Amino acid sequence: MESFESDDGHVIVRLDRGDKALESIERACTEHDIDTGAVVTGIGTFSTLHIHYVDRTELPDDQADRNVDLELQGAWEVTDINGIIADGEPHLHVTAFDGERTVGGHLEAGCEINVLGEVTIRKLPGLSLERQPDERDVSRLTRR
Template identity: 35%
Template sequence: MTHLIHISSGEEVLATLQDAADRLGIQAAGITLIGAVQTATISVMHKDDPKADRIRSYDQPLELSGTGEIINGEPHVHVTLCGEDLTVGGHLHGAVPRDFFVRAYVTPVTAP
């Protein structure tokens, strides 16, 4: 069964996903995200050192789509963000909707 997690204005995306995973007892799942946020922090790998993160923060209305997983009860999400003057993607560290919302579709899985 897929769970619909609604992330409202002012709620932090990853914290809300973590709370839902804890409340629902989900240890492993696939995640699909869609919505829009006002702030977001993401990272990408440094081209000369793939173990070094380049962290960037944005504060403007951004369309968000993403995919990820819950492993050992913890969400891990990668996103694409599109605004009026930019398109970026990477590992999500945090995001908050303001004028809109984000919906997460969380589908629990069992490991073989």
């Protein structure tokens, strides 16, 4: 992984074969002091795709019962990664295609780059956000 910052606050993250996508984005946030920002574009290929998604309209009280976890191997073409960084922590979603099916969901740790990845992060100076759980234990963005 290597990252580059422009004069106007954009950070480009280059992901190389074997890099972990989310972990590399988190590292770039630390290295470039990104507290609040937006991942505005992301593309690449994964050999391991690890996501979760909510598959119901009624949320059970137990967080573990809310999500479907997928860990998929193969050649996954990533068509988009985007989301918000609040308090230095990315909350990102991904869409990927393996030639037969398209899947999408919350980007989890362990997504390994197959060929390459490129991510653009936009710092949002003057805005300080964090996530706080609401009454249903859903993390909501709030001002800090």
